[in-house]
Amino acid sequence: MFISLVQRPRQTDAALRHGADCMNDGIRYPGRMNPKLADVESWIFDLDNSLYPASTNLFALIDERMEAYIRRLLACDSVEARRVQKAHFRDHGTTLAGLMREHGVDPADFLDFVHDIDLARIAADPVLIDALDRLPGRKFVFTNADEAYAARVLDRLGLANAFDGMHDIHAMDYVPKPDPRAYSALCERHGIDPKRALFADDMARNLAPAKALGMVTVWLDNGSERGAEEANRGMIDFVIDDISVWLTEMLAEEMA
């Protein structure tokens, strides 16, 4: 389904502020249909810190559980556990990938443990629910977490029925974003044409493989970034700070 969307000056300003390529071949078209968004038919969203505000700091609870898991696994103190956790995240894409490769950890055991958290600090956002409901095309969740946890989060956010599909860490065969194989598998599994897809993630480093496949890329610059976004500026089409606001403003322009 074709849609035409207008590039918002707000996003242009944000992108310029961050030095991102939010322009079309270097030319700004404020108030006109944005060619980068006009043909998008598949909308792909990261989950954690993307579909709910990073300010909820939900991930801190998972982070604590990861540290506790490693502390127990290696019989070490918190400082060493934290060091191992960060090293694996940096070197393997996720803490889990490093634990599997270097410590033979069972992924289901790890995922069940770290995601056993209270979701009370996140809540449904009526603006996001409405925007996703009105967004034409297919919508997907692409997450390095597992489907059971993601389903709990989506349910809590009032988005249990908002998406056409999900690609989780099990579907990735535990090769997480930003490994390019995860993106290819996502597209193949769901019949997504990457040249007519958009991907939004709060970690800039996850955008490069999407861009390489031809996707429009959106960086949610909400303060949660833990990757090296500096290296990926050229891979970012849009820089936004709130997915609800961005989608709602695009849809408003579309209807105008």
Ligand SMILES: [Mg+2]
């Ligand atoms: Mg995220």
